[in-house]
Amino acid sequence: MPYFTKTYHPPGTPPGTLVERAAGAAGALSIRLVDYTDQDYLDKVVDHADECRPYLERDSITWIHFQGAIQAQALRNIGELFDLHALAMEDVMNSGQRPKVDEYEDQLFIVMAMLDVQAPHMKVDQVSVFIGPNYIISFHNGVHDPFDPLRKRLKKRSGRIRSLKADYLLYGIIDLIIDHGFPVLERFGEEIETLEDTLLAAPTRSTLGDIHRLRRELLLLRRMLWPHRDIINYLSRGDNALIGAGTLIYLRDCYDHSIQIMDLLENYRDMAASMHDVYLSSASYRLNDVMRVLTIIATIFIPLTFIAGIYGMNFENPDSPWAMPELGWYYGYPLVLGGMLLIVFGMLFYFRRKAWL
Amino acid sequence: MPYFTKTYHPPGTPPGTLVERAAGAAGALSIRLVDYTDQDYLDKVVDHADECRPYLERDSITWIHFQGAIQAQALRNIGELFDLHALAMEDVMNSGQRPKVDEYEDQLFIVMAMLDVQAPHMKVDQVSVFIGPNYIISFHNGVHDPFDPLRKRLKKRSGRIRSLKADYLLYGIIDLIIDHGFPVLERFGEEIETLEDTLLAAPTRSTLGDIHRLRRELLLLRRMLWPHRDIINYLSRGDNALIGAGTLIYLRDCYDHSIQIMDLLENYRDMAASMHDVYLSSASYRLNDVMRVLTIIATIFIPLTFIAGIYGMNFENPDSPWAMPELGWYYGYPLVLGGMLLIVFGMLFYFRRKAWL
Amino acid sequence: MPYFTKTYHPPGTPPGTLVERAAGAAGALSIRLVDYTDQDYLDKVVDHADECRPYLERDSITWIHFQGAIQAQALRNIGELFDLHALAMEDVMNSGQRPKVDEYEDQLFIVMAMLDVQAPHMKVDQVSVFIGPNYIISFHNGVHDPFDPLRKRLKKRSGRIRSLKADYLLYGIIDLIIDHGFPVLERFGEEIETLEDTLLAAPTRSTLGDIHRLRRELLLLRRMLWPHRDIINYLSRGDNALIGAGTLIYLRDCYDHSIQIMDLLENYRDMAASMHDVYLSSASYRLNDVMRVLTIIATIFIPLTFIAGIYGMNFENPDSPWAMPELGWYYGYPLVLGGMLLIVFGMLFYFRRKAWL
Amino acid sequence: MPYFTKTYHPPGTPPGTLVERAAGAAGALSIRLVDYTDQDYLDKVVDHADECRPYLERDSITWIHFQGAIQAQALRNIGELFDLHALAMEDVMNSGQRPKVDEYEDQLFIVMAMLDVQAPHMKVDQVSVFIGPNYIISFHNGVHDPFDPLRKRLKKRSGRIRSLKADYLLYGIIDLIIDHGFPVLERFGEEIETLEDTLLAAPTRSTLGDIHRLRRELLLLRRMLWPHRDIINYLSRGDNALIGAGTLIYLRDCYDHSIQIMDLLENYRDMAASMHDVYLSSASYRLNDVMRVLTIIATIFIPLTFIAGIYGMNFENPDSPWAMPELGWYYGYPLVLGGMLLIVFGMLFYFRRKAWL
C-alpha cells in the first residue's frame, strides 16, 4: 500500500466537483435495497437507484447499499435523487479520505476505513454512510460486500435489530467495521512474534526489510483507524437527535473496541521500533563473534609464520659464525618447534584471561 | 504471553452473543456465596447459581463469586437469573478485555486485569465485577481464587468492612487487585537490576533477548494496568449513587497506588530502552578492544615477516654483485635481526603515542 | 531552503516599520483587480493601487491582488489608501512569517504559507490576506500568480461563488492554498518509497544525505503548515461576523484537508526517522558479510601458509637426525599436502556449524 | 538506590494496617517539640509523644517533629493521641510513597521526598507532615534532622516567621525541602560536565556504566520530585481554609523553584540520552581509526610479502629456461626491490587520494 492513497482534485477546483475516474479494479457497481419494519423484510438487488425512491417515502427503515466502483455521473444522479450534500458526494468519490463525521441539516455523513480481511496484503477500503431518520445510504468501494452478516441478522430478526430505528442499524454497520480490526491485528501480532523469533535466532538481510515494512503498515493502519475513536465518541455523546438514547450504550461498547485496537497498535509500534534496536545489537554481537575468531587465529599464527620465515632466510657465509648458526645446531629444529608451541600456549592463556575463549 | 490476548467474535455477530469456547485450562467453575450483615456472616460454596437468588432479596450484603472458566450456557443462565446486561455478559465471556467501567441503570460493571503473582511467567487474568445497592457479583477466570484475604477480613470483622455497604467491599476488591501490582513490579525491579549488572559486566547473546522480552512484558503490563487509573478516577469522582462518600477517601488511596505503579512502570520502560543503548555501546567497545589487539599484532609482525621473506628469496647469480650480497655479509643476519627489533620498538612507541597500549 | 527564512528588523525597531529591501527575485509587482456582483464581473490589471479605491465603495465584492515583490514605499501607500493596520503591513513586508490570523476592528488579517508546486525544490511563499465585509486584499510574494483557477470560476459563475459574500471568496483562497499541499505530499510519498527501495537494495553514501535532507524538508514543511490548522479552526468557530454561517461547512471541509495533510506529514517523518535505523542496520549487516568472507579466507589460509613456512626453513645439519627429517621422507610432500587438506575440511566443517557458510 | 523503594503490605491487608518492620539504619526515634507565639519560644526534646498533648490545646503554634525510624506500636499511639487518620499513618509507616497531599476534615496530610545532600550517593528520605489550624506534626525517616535552620529562624525571629500562623511554618518546611534540590542538581550538573569532557576526550568502559547510572538516578529523582509541583500547586490554589492568603505568594515562589528544578532535570535527562549517542559515535570513530591503520599496513605489505614469496620458490630444472630465470638475472634483485618500492608509492598515493592518510 503506498503512503499517499488519497485521490484529490487539482487545487482550485470548485467544492463538490465530481470528476470521472478511470474504471478501477473494484468491479462494477451493484445496488442492494433492504427495507424492513418489525413485521416485513425485503431484500433485493436493484438496477437503478431510482427504484429505491418510493421505499424512502414509506414508514419503514430503508437501507440502500452501493457496492463497488462508482462513476461520477451515476454519483451525481444519486446525489440529486436522495438530496445529498455536494461536499459529501465529493468525499464519496475521492476515496482515501480521513475517517470523519459531518453533520448536515437532518442527516449525518460518516466516512470510515474498512480493512479487507480477505486481501493477502493490507488493504483499506472506504465506507461512506448517510443516515437520516428512517434511511441509511451506504457506499463501499471494495470488491466484496462486507455487510452480509448484517442482512442475515435482519432477516433472522436476531437480537433487537428489526424492532429498532435506523440508528441501531448504523451501530451495526459501525460495529462491523470496527471489529474487522481484530482479525487483522491478531495476524499482525502473530507476525511480530514470528519476526521476534527470527530476530533473536538468526536474522537475515530480509528481516530488516520485514521490520521496516511492518513499521510502515502499522503507521498507515494507525492513520486510518485513529479517527474512528473520534467518530464514535462524537456519535455517543448523545446530542444528536438521529442517535437514540437506547443505541448509546451499544456505541460505547464500540468505543471500547476502538480504544482497545488503538492500544494494541501502539504496543505493536513500540515493539517494532524496539526490533530495530535488537537487529542492530544482534548484528554487532555477531560481528564481535566473527572478529574474535579472526583475531585469535591471526594472532596465534602470525608470529609463528614470522619465525618460520626467519629460518627460511638464506644467509650463508661459510666464514661467518653469525650467519644463522641455529640452522646448523643439533637440536635447532625441535627447539624452534618447541618455541612455537610455547607461543601458542601463551596466547591461549592470554585469550582465556581476556575471556575471548 | 502473546501480544494479542483478546478473544472476539467474528465481525457482524449480534452484540451480547455468548459463544461456547473450548474448555480452557482455567479449571472448572466454582461458585462461592458470601452473605453478611453487621451481625451475621455466611460463607459457603454452592453448586448452582440459583441457590444465591434468595440471598439477594434479603437486606444483607451478598457477594457471589464465580471462580474459573465459565461456559456460555451457564453464563447465559446467570445473566438471566441476576438480570445482567447482555453486553456486559459478553465482556465477561470474552476475556482479554481492556479494563473499564460501564454504568447501567442501577448497576456498575467493572472489568479489571489481575496479575497472577504465583505464576512463574507474567500472567494476567480478568476480573469482572457487577455492583448493585446491596450485592456484588464477581467473575475471575484464573486458577487460584485471589479473594481469600478479603473473606478472612469479613469473617474476622477486621476494620470497618462489615459495618459498611457493598461499595466498601468493592473498594476491598479493587484495592486487592491494584496491590497485586506491587510484588510483580518489585520482581521486575530486581530483574532489571540483575540485567544491568550483567550488561555492564559481561553481556551475552541471551542478554539481548532478555532485554527485548522485558520491554515486551512491560509494554503488555502497561496496556493492562493503565486503564485502572481511569476506572478508579471515575469511581472516586463521587457522582454515582452506588459509591458512598465514606468510601471515596479509600478509593483515593487506591488511586495513589495505581499512579505509583504507573510511575514505576514508566521508569522501568525508560531504563529498558536505555539498556539497549548500553548493550550496543558495550558491544562497540569490546569490538574496539578486539580489533586493537589484532591490529597491533598484525602491524608489528607483517613488516617483519616481509623482511624475512626478502631474505628467503633465491636470487643467485655468482657473477652478479647485485644478487643479494647481504646474504653473504659477515654480520648480515644479526643486522637484519637488529633492524627487525628497531621496527618493533618503533611500532610500540607509535602505538603508545596513539594510546592504544 | 535554509532553516532560517524569516526577514526581521534589528531588535528595537518601532513596531510597524517598513524597511526597504534589495529587489528580490520575485519579479515586479503587478496589481489585479476583480470586482463582481451576482450579475457583473470585472477583471483587470491596474497600474496603481489608487485606481481600486472607487470599487471598494461600491456594493460589489472587490478583490485586489498584489502579485510579486513589493517595495516599502508602495506598501506604505497601500496601507494608507486602504486603512490597513501598520503591524499587519510589517508582516506583509517581512516574509517568512508563521501563518496566523489577527483580528482588527472590522477586518481579519490572515497570513498563510503557500507551497510552490512548480518549483523544482521545496519553496514556500507567503500569502497575506485582508478581508472586510465586501472586499479582499491579498498579497503573494512568489513568481507565479496561483489564483487564476479562482478567477476562472468567478468568471464562469461555476458553483455558488458569485452569489455569495467575500467570506466564500476567502474560503476559495484558503482552500486553494491548503490543497497545494496534496501534490507536494504526493511527490514526497513517492520520493520516500524510492528511497526505501534504494535503502533495502543497495544504499550508497548519498542515500544518507538524501534521508537527512528529507527529514529536514519535512520538518520545515511541518513548521509552515501546522499553524494552518489553527487558522481554519479559528475561522470556522463561527464567532466572527465576517464569516457567514453558510461558509462554515466549507471551512470544515478545508479543516479536514488540513488535518489529513498533517497526518501524512507525521507519517512521513516517522518513516524518515525509521530509515536512519534501516541505513545503520543495513550497513552493519553488510559489514558482517564482508568480515565473514575475510575471516573465512584468512582463517583457512593462515595455518596453511604457516605449515608451508615451516617446511621452507633451512635447518640442515647432516649429523643431526633432528634437522627436519620430514623433508627427506619418501612420502613427506604428499603427507603435508594431505594434512593441509584435512585442515581445510576441518575449518569448513567448523564454519558450517557456526552457520557462516 | 534500587528501583523499587516502596514498602508495602501483602495485597488484601486492611487499609490503615501498621506492620512492624525490622529496625532500619535510620537510627532511633527522637521527638522534638517547638511551641511559639509572637512573644514566646520553646524548643525541647521530649521522650514521649504524650508530653506534647497539652501544648496542642494552647493558643500557640505547636510543631512536633519525629526524627528517625518509627515502630508500628509507637506510630499507632501517636495516631490515637493526635487523632490522625489511619490511612495517613499507613503512609507514614510505609516509606517510599509518591509525594502527595490528602485533605482530611480540618487537616492536611502532605508527603514529600527529601534529598539527603550529605549522603555520598543519591538518597531520598520521606517527610510526612500533618497540618491543622495551629499545629504541625512532621515525620522524617532519615538520619539527620534537616529542619535546624528553620528552628534557628524561629528562635531568632528572623523574617515574619513568628508572627504568622502554622501555614507559614508549613511554607518554611516545604521551601526547605524543595530547595534541597538545588545543591543536588548543581552536583549533577558538574558531574554531567565532567562526563562530557571524558566522553569527548577518552571514553573508557566505565564511562558507559557512569552514563547509565546517571540516567537511572535522574529518572528516580524525577519520579520523586515531579509530584511536588502538583502538591504546591494544590496548596497555592487558595481554596483551603488552612492556607492563608498571605502565604500564597510565598508558595508561588516555591512553585517557581519546583518548576525550575524540573526544567533542569529534563535538560539533564536529554543530555544524558545524548551522551549515549556520543559514546557510540565516538567508539565508531575510534574503530575506524584502528581499522584504517591495520588496512594501510596490511595492504602495503601483503603484496610485497607475496612477491618475496614468489622468489623464495625452489623451481629448478637446469634444462628449462622457464625455471625462474629471473633469479639468475644480473639485476634481478635490485629490479624486484625497485618494483616493491613502486608498489609502496602507488599504495600511498591511492590512500592519500582516499583521504586515509
Add this chain to the structure above:
Amino acid sequence: MPYFTKTYHPPGTPPGTLVERAAGAAGALSIRLVDYTDQDYLDKVVDHADECRPYLERDSITWIHFQGAIQAQALRNIGELFDLHALAMEDVMNSGQRPKVDEYEDQLFIVMAMLDVQAPHMKVDQVSVFIGPNYIISFHNGVHDPFDPLRKRLKKRSGRIRSLKADYLLYGIIDLIIDHGFPVLERFGEEIETLEDTLLAAPTRSTLGDIHRLRRELLLLRRMLWPHRDIINYLSRGDNALIGAGTLIYLRDCYDHSIQIMDLLENYRDMAASMHDVYLSSASYRLNDVMRVLTIIATIFIPLTFIAGIYGMNFENPDSPWAMPELGWYYGYPLVLGGMLLIVFGMLFYFRRKAWL
C-alpha cells in the same frame, strides 16, 4: 555556559534574603533615569537611586534602569526606596532565574532572559522589570546596556511611544528582549547548515563534539526562552489593569514572535538529534569502505602467498618421485604463475558479483 546557572541561597534561608556576592565580571552599576511626557523628555545618568524618587511622584512616565552587577546593600536600599517586594528583590539578586511574571498589589514583576548577541559564545543575561501605573524600574546584569534603541525612539518620538502609558514602554522592552532571539537563531541556523555540510562530506572527531555542544546550547536556550511565551500570554490576556487594551494588540505580535522562535528552536533540536544518526551512519559507511579494501586485498593475496609458500618448501629426497616433482617440471614455474592469475581473476569476478568493486 554551564548547565546549572542559578545562584541560590543555602536551603532554609529566610525568603527575601539578599546575600552579598563576589564582585562579578558584569562591570560596575550605572543608573540611568528617563522621564517623559508627551511634551518633555529627560534622559540622564544619576549617581544614586535616591535622585530618582521625586520623578516617580510626578505625573510623567519614569523609567529607571540599573545596568550591571548590583551589590546586596545597594539592592536593599533600592527595594526600600521604591517599596519593592522582598521576594522579587531576591530574584533580582539571584540571577539565572526562570523567566516569570509575578503580580503584586499594584505592581507587576517580570523576569526575562536576554541573549547577548555581541558575546562570541552563547550568553544569557537576566532582565528584571517592575512596572507600576506610571513607572518602570528595570535591572540588567549584563555588560552592555541593550536598551539604547528604545531611548532613541523615545527621544525621537518615533511611533506612538511617547503618547502612551508605561505599559507601551513595557511592550517596547519585552519586544526588544524577544527580538534578540532572531539574530541568535539565525546564527544557529547557519551553524547547523555548516555542520551538516561537514557531516556529509568529511566528518572528523571534533564534529562529534560540535554536535553535542550544539544540542546542549539549544537545550539551554530552550529552557531560558520557553517561559517567555507564558509571560506574554499572561500579559496579553487583558485582565490586568496595568496593561491597557491598546497595548494588547502589540503584545499579541510579540507572542507570535515568541512562538516563531520556539518553533525554530524545536526544528533545530530535531535536526541536531538527526545529525547524531548521520554521524553514526556515516562512520559505519566509511568503516565498510575501509574493510572492503582490506578484505579484497587480503583475500586475493593470501591464497597466492600460500601457493608461493608451498613451492618454497625444501622437500628433497632424490630417491622419491613424490618429493615436489613440480619443482623439476619444464613448465612448472609458468604453470604456477598462470594458476595464480586464474585465482586472481576468479576472485575479482566473485567480488564484482558481490558488488564490492
